[in-house]
Amino acid sequence: MIGITIELQSKCKPGLRSGLARDQSLKPLKLTPQIIRKYRARTYRSKAGSRLETLNDALMFVERRGFVTLWPIKEIELPSLWTATAGPRPVASAHDDPGHVTWSWKDQMLDQRRWFYAKLLRGKATFVSLAVLPNFYALSSRQADLDDFRQAYRAGTLSYEALQIADALLEHGAMDTLRLRRTAGLRSAERKSRFERGLTELQRGLWIVPIGVAEAGAWRYAFIYELLDRWYANIPAQAGSLPLDHARTNLAALYFQAVGVAEAGQVKKVFGWNHEHIGETLATLKGQGKLIELEDGRWATRSIFEVD
Numbered sequence: 001m002i003g004i005t006i007e008l009q010s011k012c013k014p015g016l017r018s019g020l021a022r023d024q025s026l027k028p029l030k031l032t033p034q035i036i037r038k039y040r041a042r043t044y045r046s047k048a049g050s051r052l053e054t055l056n057d058a059l060m061f062v063e064r065r066g067f068v069t070l071w072p073i074k075e076i077e078l079p080s081l082w083t084a085t086a087g088p089r090p091v092a093s094a095h096d097d098p099g100h101v102t103w104s105w106k107d108q109m110l111d112q113r114r115w116f117y118a119k120l121l122r123g124k125a126t127f128v129s130l131a132v133l134p135n136f137y138a139l140s141s142r143q144a145d146l147d148d149f150r151q152a153y154r155a156g157t158l159s160y161e162a163l164q165i166a167d168a169l170l171e172h173g174a175m176d177t178l179r180l181r182r183t184a185g186l187r188s189a190e191r192k193s194r195f196e197r198g199l200t201e202l203q204r205g206l207w208i209v210p211i212g213v214a215e216a217g218a219w220r221y222a223f224i225y226e227l228l229d230r231w232y233a234n235i236p237a238q239a240g241s242l243p244l245d246h247a248r249t250n251l252a253a254l255y256f257q258a259v260g261v262a263e264a265g266q267v268k269k270v271f272g273w274n275h276e277h278i279g280e281t282l283a284t285l286k287g288q289g290k291l292i293e294l295e296d297g298r299w300a301t302r303s304i305f306e307v308d
Contacts, residue, residue: 001040016226024243029296031261031298031300031304032231035304035306035307036260036261037219038307039260039303039304039307040258040259040260042159042307043065043199043258043260044060044079044080044083044084044088044256044258045061045079045083045084046083046084046085046087046088047053047086048117049162051084051086051087052081052084052085053085053086054108054197056103058081058102058105058112059082059109059115061079061081061084062070062081062115062128062129064129065116065129065130065131065257065258066128066131066132066254066257066258067079067121067126067128067132067136067254068080068081068084068252068258069084069121069124069125069126069127069128070102070103070106070124070125070126070127071091071124071125072091073121073122073124075269076121076122076127076266076269076270077259077262077266078121078255078258078259079125079258079259081102081105081106081275082099082102082168083237085101085102086098086099086102087099089297091164092208097110103191104196106125106127107213109161110210110212110213110223110224110272111211112212113130113231113232114130115127115128115129115130116128116129116130116133116209116232117208117210118206118208118211119166119200119204119208119295120136120206121270121271122269122270123200123203123204123224129299130232130235132250132251132254133232134235134238134242134247135239135242135247135248135251136206137206137236137238137239137253138239138240138242138247139237139244139247139248139251139271139273140206140243141157141205142205142206142207142236142239144229144237144239144240144291145229146227146229146230147166147168147170149162149163149166149202149205150163150166150167150208151206158201158202158205159194159198159201160196160207161184161186161191161194161195161197161198161201161207161255162197162198162199162202162207162245163186164184164185164186164198164300165180165195165198165202165208165225165229166181166202166207166208166213166218167184168180168184169208169226170227172213173226174224174225174226175210175224175225176216176222176223176224176225177199177216177217177222177223177224177225178216178217178222179216180225181195184198186198197227203247205226206228207228208226208227208228209225209226209227209228209231210223210224210225210227211224211225211231212224225301236272245280245281245284247279248271248280249271249281249284250283251271252267252271252281252282252285253285253290253291255267255270255271256285256290256291256299256300257301257303258300260297260300260301260303260304261294261297261298261300261301262298263297263298263299264279264282264297264299267281267282282299285299286299289302290302
């Protein structure tokens with residue numbers, strides 16, 4: 001089984017610690033917006049003096065958080081590489097903005113197998129620690145077969161364009177987007193958007209992953225894609241030993257460690273789990289002493305009450 005270290009050791013004052021132990025509902029305690037902002041400034045690395053400065057900083061940040069997005073996602077509360085590097089400001093449109101070093105870090109690591117990068121959460125650019133990736137894989141519809149995308153297509157859960165793209169990669173191996181589009185028979189202008197949707201669909205489903213950048217096309221820049229199971233050959237076996245409830249618990253614990261406090265609905269927005277699975281997961285984490293149910297219906301990690 002793949003294990004994830006969940007650091008929720010209490011550093012509260014003795015009186016507060018005993019109060020937490022006695023009263024799981026935390027009725028006497030209030031989480032103010034200031035406490036939440038302060039907690040997230042620490043876990044998101046958004047405060048000046050704690051931001052990421054090097055590629056190694058970025059690697060360590062993803063490893064510690066488990067999963068982060070490249071850029072902030074509207075209406076989704078998650079740490080991002082952009083905010084941890086550039087601070088809590090909108091993503092700059094100017095290509096020479098210093099914050100866009102994050103894009104360079106992403107490109108440098110595509111062929112290194114040091115982290116996972118693809119359009120995963122909400123179909124947006126996401127980094128995942130390789131120690132955490134088996135949890136996402138276990139919860140996907142993957143069957144750990146290179147061609148299980150065909151089964152998904154027959155079941156009506158994968159588009160024809162995604163099928164064509166995955167078939168091309170299975171038969172011909174890794175390709176840049178220009179060659180892949182031709183090989184998949186999606187070269188015509190009217191099929192461009194369908195091709196791009198197919199790429200996103202396959203990334204969200206953990207069938208394909210970008211593994212490099214080719215100097216191709218008008219911009220001399222094109223992602224190279226490969227089947228995930230060929231690129232990360234050990235992930236399917238690792239995921240196979242993970243019970244699904246454990247995978248959900250692992251990911252939810254990491255999520256709450258990052259954001260501090262959230263409603264069940266926010267968990268659904270991030271992971272897409274149904275209400276029953278979310279309820280079971282939150283109850284498990286509460287039973288393990290890692291989450292506390294607040295009076296207002298939100299759930300909080302214990303470590304948020306350690307904020308000075």
